[in-house]
Amino acid sequence: MKKTAILFSIFALVLLLMGCKNESDNYIDPRGTDYAGSESCIQCHQAQYETAFHSSHFKASSPPTKENILGHFTNGRNTFVYDKDTKLVMEERNDSLYQVLYKNGKEVEAHSFDVLFGTKHAQTSAYWKNHYTFELPLSYYKSLNSWATSPGYSATKVNFERQIDKECYGCHSSNIASRYVETSSDSITFMTIEVEDFMNKNTLLYGIDCERCHGPAKQHVQKHLKFPDLKIAQNIVSFKKLTRQQKIDACALCHSGNDKAKIKSRFQFKPGDKLSDYFRAIPGSNDSIHYDVHGNQLGLLAQSKCFKKSERMDCMTCHNPHENSSQNMVVYSKICMSCHQQTKHTEMTLTTISKKSLQNNCVECHMPKQMSNAITFQASNSKKKSNYMLRTHKIAVYPTNKK
Ligand code: HEC
Ligand code: HEC
Ligand code: HEC
Ligand code: HEC
Ligand code: HEC
Ligand code: HEC
Ligand code: HEC
Numbered sequence: 438m439k440k441t442a443i444l445f446s447i448f449a450l451v452l453l454l455m456g457c458k459n460e461s462d463n464y465i466d467p468r469g470t471d472y473a474g475s476e477s478c479i480q481c482h483q484a485q486y487e488t489a490f491h492s493s494h495f496k497a498s499s500p501p502t503k504e505n506i507l508g509h510f511t512n513g514r515n516t517f518v519y520d521k522d523t524k525l526v527m528e529e530r531n532d533s534l535y536q537v538l539y540k541n542g543k544e545v546e547a548h549s550f551d552v553l554f555g556t557k558h559a560q561t562s563a564y565w566k567n568h569y570t571f572e573l574p575l576s577y578y579k580s581l582n583s584w585a586t587s588p589g590y591s592a593t594k595v596n597f598e599r600q601i602d603k604e605c606y607g608c609h610s611s612n613i614a615s616r617y618v619e620t621s622s623d624s625i626t627f628m629t630i631e632v633e634d635f636m637n638k639n640t641l642l643y644g645i646d647c648e649r650c651h652g653p654a655k656q657h658v659q660k661h662l663k664f665p666d667l668k669i670a671q672n673i674v675s676f677k678k679l680t681r682q683q684k685i686d687a688c689a690l691c692h693s694g695n696d697k698a699k700i701k702s703r704f705q706f707k708p709g710d711k712l713s714d715y716f717r718a719i720p721g722s723n724d725s726i727h728y729d730v731h732g733n734q735l736g737l738l739a740q741s742k743c744f745k746k747s748e749r750m751d752c753m754t755c756h757n758p759h760e761n762s763s764q765n766m767v768v769y770s771k772i773c774m775s776c777h778q779q780t781k782h783t784e785m786t787l788t789t790i791s792k793k794s795l796q797n798n799c800v801e802c803h804m805p806k807q808m809s810n811a812i813t814f815q816a817s818n819s820k821k822k823s824n825y826m827l828r829t830h831k832i833a834v835y836p837t838n839k840k
Contacts, residue, residue: 467640468612471653475646478654481661485647489759494645496556498609505553506534507560508577508584517575517584517817519593525575527584536573538595548573548597552641554609557761558825561587563601568635570601578814581823585814588825592815603636607703608691611642611649650687650758652707674708681751685735686712688752694733730827731809737830744832747776766800773799789837803832 466472479486489495499505508527509515515527526537528547537547548564550573555561560577563570574595576587586592590599606613614637648654656672676684687708697716706715728736734752738744755772756762763769774796782795790798805828812825 466648466655467642468648468653471655472648473653473655473658475648477658478647485759488757489647492759492761493557497554497645498606498643499553499556500643501534501550501553501562503529503534506550506562506577507556507579510534514583517586519595523595525595527575536575538597546597552601552643554601554605558827565638568637570636571597572599572601573597576814578823578825580826581816583816585816585823588812588814590814592817592819603702604695606636606641608695609645611644611646612640612704613637613642614640645691650708652709676708679709681749683709683711684751684753686710688758689735690715692733692752693735694728727810728831729809729811730807730829731811731825734830738832741830741832743776767797770797770799773803786837800828802835802837804828804830805835 464474464477466474475486475490496505510527510529517525519525522541524539526539528535528537534550535547536550538545548571550562551565552563552570553560554563558579562573562576564573572587574587574590574597575584577583578585587599590596603613614635652674654673657670660671661667676687679687687706689712690703690706693712696719698719699716701715703715706712728740730737738750738752744750752758755769777799787795806826807829808824808826810824813822814825815822
């Protein structure tokens with residue numbers, strides 16, 4: 438009896454191992470056979486994988502596991518009151534989490550958390566209905582440590598009908614249903630039209646993965662697996678060889694706002710491409726003085742003298758693309774000082790702050806946190822609109838508060 442049990446578990450183990458092996462060999466990436474998937478990079482790029490895997494980019498969208506969902510489901514912190522008869526409650530049912538609408542104590546409507554967006558300051562969620570996703574009315578905000586209305590939603594009326602379309606996925610995921618055909622719209626411009634308008638959940642790749650930034654890498658992987666002694670990278674775009682503009686474009690794809698006319702889908706972008714082949718500014722719509730702090734780091738940075746007057750500044754001057762931005766202002770100040778060795782502040786400025794703190798706080802004064810006008814939300818039972826605070830990338834002289 439015991440023997441058979443052991444034999445059986447060995448057999449099961451062997452099956453399991455074979456299963457795993459087969460799975461990685463037969464990995465099929467929904468983007469096509471040119472792609473290898475992030476898992477395949479670990480064996481040779483452990484360092485990059487470990488940092489990137491924990492970054493906000495990897496969690497820019499994610500599956501609705503309990504671990505991933507920010508926000509409370511118990512202890513009275515899971516209820517949002519619209520009026521005396523209407524409330525929305527976060528509930529766990531079986532293995533899924535829901536936003537449930539009650540009217541006069543009776544359940545009226547319930548939708549599950551199916552896709553999560555965001556992780557650093559806030560998280561909003563969507564549910565699937567047929568081939569489309571719709572936003573859940575409540576989102577979680579770290580600044581409040583609680584649920585509040587999703588951006589722009591009413592605090593008195595519940596709405597389950599706002600669609601989360603492909604645009605959101607274009608900046609927050611690595612793929613969703615992207616098959617394209619080329620058609621010419623006029624004699625000059627080639628438009629690339631997606632074959633499917635609807636979204637297919639099986640083609641969703643959560644988060645911004647290695648190949649979203651580096652382009653398809655299957656051939657790179659195969660080559661280096663076959664020739665492990667090769668020390669020079671093969672079959673992959675090297676950022677080192679790109680121009681400043683190309684490097685900036687690779688980030689600006691998602692960090693330069695969303696107000697331009699689209700020519701091609703963001704999903705088709707590969708490092709080295711020109712962003713001007715993907716978007717065209719809409720004449721007149723370019724309200725450049727009022728770029729919002731949300732989603733337009735490049736627009737703001739490009740207004741700074743630092744950016745305009747230096748030949749090399751790009752996003753990587755201050756950010757490691759595999760890591761989150763650091764909370765450590767001393768590190769950033771050192772980067773500032775690498776170009777600003779002999780800045781002389783006026784006596785007036787120096788009376789507001791000690792010399793040492795000045796050296797560690799360039800960012801506090803020259804890249805202050807500002808309110809987003811694009812994103813506002815309301816907490817339960819609150820008339821007050823809360824704003825979303827982000828650091829501006831317009832490096833400049835701002836009025837300082839005397840301490
Ligand atoms: C079998 C080993 C192997 C695998 C698997 C592998 N790489 Fe590489 N990769 C290398 C080697 C070797 C280099 C060159 C040395 C270096 O830069 O680390 C390299 C370099 C790179 C570079 C730098 C290119 C440059 O010139 O700047 C990138 C980007 C890269 N790999 C991305 C990936 C991605 C993405 C994956 C997974 C899809 C991946 N690699 C999987 C071996 C591998
Ligand atoms: C495909 C779209 C996309 C591309 C390409 C992209 N980003 Fe992002 N980035 C995002 C999104 C979305 C977030 C917000 C993630 C979140 O918090 O949920 C983000 C967040 C960040 C953050 C803040 C992370 C944190 O937690 O502090 C930094 C810094 C950043 N990106 C820099 C870059 C740089 C540098 C590049 C170019 C190498 C780049 N991004 C390319 C979409 C993108
Ligand atoms: C043009 C690219 C782009 C599009 C389109 C876009 N986002 Fe974002 N989103 C970003 C970037 C970049 C950030 C993080 C930096 C910031 O806020 O400036 C972000 C931040 C967020 C956050 C907060 C994450 C955090 O940092 O805590 C949420 C939630 C979010 N987006 C949801 C959405 C939803 C839902 C849509 C569609 C309605 C959408 N986004 C469309 C680029 C985009
Ligand atoms: C947000 C975009 C982004 C993501 C996601 C990303 N990379 Fe990178 N990676 C870059 C950029 C940009 C560089 C060039 C950095 C530079 O020149 O300073 C780079 C450089 C590299 C290099 C060259 C060595 C180095 O560290 O500079 C390797 C190897 C690499 N990436 C592998 C990976 C792997 C593996 C993943 C996934 C686990 C990944 N990258 C995810 C943007 C990204
Ligand atoms: C790559 C080099 C470089 C880096 C890094 C850099 N700057 Fe600059 N910065 C410049 C240049 C060049 C100018 C223009 C100087 C001039 O006009 O004489 C400038 C101008 C400025 C100005 C004057 C702005 C104005 O509108 O008059 C301030 C303030 C400033 N930088 C602060 C910073 C801070 C703070 C940091 C770090 C967060 C930083 N810089 C990082 C190169 C840089
Ligand atoms: C001169 C340095 C500098 C440059 C250049 C720079 N950043 Fe930043 N970035 C910062 C600092 C400082 C922060 C704030 C970090 C913090 O508060 O923890 C930051 C934060 C961010 C955040 C998170 C915003 C937030 O408030 O959570 C994003 C997203 C980001 N940067 C994207 C970019 C992109 C994209 C580029 C290139 C267009 C870029 N950055 C260029 C210094 C820089
Ligand atoms: C307490 C806020 C504060 C801090 C901290 C601070 N600055 Fe300034 N900075 C100012 C103000 C205010 C001005 C304009 C008046 C002046 O020059 O004193 C200024 C001016 C500047 C200028 C423009 C000078 C010129 O000649 O046009 C540069 C460059 C600059 N700062 C860089 C830095 C750097 C680099 C750091 C970090 C080492 C830093 N600042 C820290 C408030 C600050």
